[in-house]
Amino acid sequence: MQLATWNVNSLKMRLQHVLDWLAANPVDFLCLQETKLTDDKFPKDEIEAAGYGVIFTGQPTYNGVALLYRKEAGYVPDGVQLNNPLYEDVQRRLVSARFQTAAGPVRVIGAYFPNGQAVGSEKYVYKLGWIASLQEWIAQLRREEPDTGVILAGDFNIAPADADVHDPAVWADGILVSGPEREALQGLLALGLHDAFRLFEQPPKLFSWWDYRALGFRRNAGLRIDLILVSDELKPMVGRCWIDKGPRKLEKPSDHTPVVVEWGAAAT
DNA sequence: ATGGCCGCTTGCAGCGGA
Numbered sequence A: 001m002q003l004a005t006w007n008v009n010s011l012k013m014r015l016q017h018v019l020d021w022l023a024a025n026p027v028d029f030l031c032l033q034e035t036k037l038t039d040d041k042f043p044k045d046e047i048e049a050a051g052y053g054v055i056f057t058g059q060p061t062y063n064g065v066a067l068l069y070r071k072e073a074g075y076v077p078d079g080v081q082l083n084n085p086l087y088e089d090v091q092r093r094l095v096s097a098r099f100q101t102a103a104g105p106v107r108v109i110g111a112y113f114p115n116g117q118a119v120g121s122e123k124y125v126y127k128l129g130w131i132a133s134l135q136e137w138i139a140q141l142r143r144e145e146p147d148t149g150v151i152l153a154g155d156f157n158i159a160p161a162d163a164d165v166h167d168p169a170v171w172a173d174g175i176l177v178s179g180p181e182r183e184a185l186q187g188l189l190a191l192g193l194h195d196a197f198r199l200f201e202q203p204p205k206l207f208s209w210w211d212y213r214a215l216g217f218r219r220n221a222g223l224r225i226d227l228i229l230v231s232d233e234l235k236p237m238v239g240r241c242w243i244d245k246g247p248r249k250l251e252k253p254s255d256h257t258p259v260v261v262e263w264g265a266a267a268t
Numbered sequence B: 001a002t003g004g005c006c007g008c009t010t011g012c013a014g015c016g017g018a
Helices: A011-024 A044-049 A122-144 A179-189
Strands: A002-007 A029-033 A052-057 A065-070 A078-082 A094-101 A104-112 A149-155 A193-195 A226-231 A238-243 A259-263
Touching: A002 A104, A002 A149, A002 A226, A011 A029, A011 A044, A029 A149, A044 A052, A052 A078, A052 A094, A065 A094, A065 A104, A104 A122, A122 A149, A122 A179, A149 A259, A179 A193, A226 A238, A226 A259
Parallel strands: A002 A029, A029 A104, A104 A149
Antiparallel strands: A002 A259, A029 A065, A052 A065, A078 A094, A094 A104, A149 A226, A193 A226, A238 A259
């Protein structure tokens, strides 16, 4: 099985990229962030025609998330949750559902973490509070659904370590890398979640986002801020996790590119 | 050294993103 996450920076602008990518990469699940579409404008028909069911929640202009699941594989979502039940929020940043899979029940949570804008700002305080509440909710889920694995995938807007930053000196203590943000991520990992990408040896300087400005992509001046966390019971089944730079090379790309995880039978 | 793009809007300049 495969699951991917992709911040598309407007699904209206990127729908064809998503459909083309799914045709070439028929993943079981796809989490999208920054759809930037109200629910009445969501391209449900086009996505269903491509063989995927979809759960989505949006708002005007900003944010918006979607969770796609491959119909041919027979997935039926239950326990659907839009946003965090423990956190009142007009911003639409979370979409979740549980699925029965060949590797047992799994709850997928697609997340668009707040950016935070600048360390110490009002938006930064919101970011840290939002993550703390997400941690509380996932802790609650682990108690309520103890036999269900968890995959938390999305745009975390946090580079976990300096190895995930093209130039740590430039970014030092800034937004996306600051101590409190990284500690908040550690709080999530402490629930028994694991950064799937770092379960494996990886070449250096692999990123999932590159600034549109300053030839960021050509210079590989990027960050790894799009993550897939898998829970303890899924960890032994993860066989591969990779970043697909292909879509970032297209005309009018998103500034993020897909991250994919593959799991299945227990690794031997 | 600085900042350089992109998408969105009760829109044509300003905000947010990262």
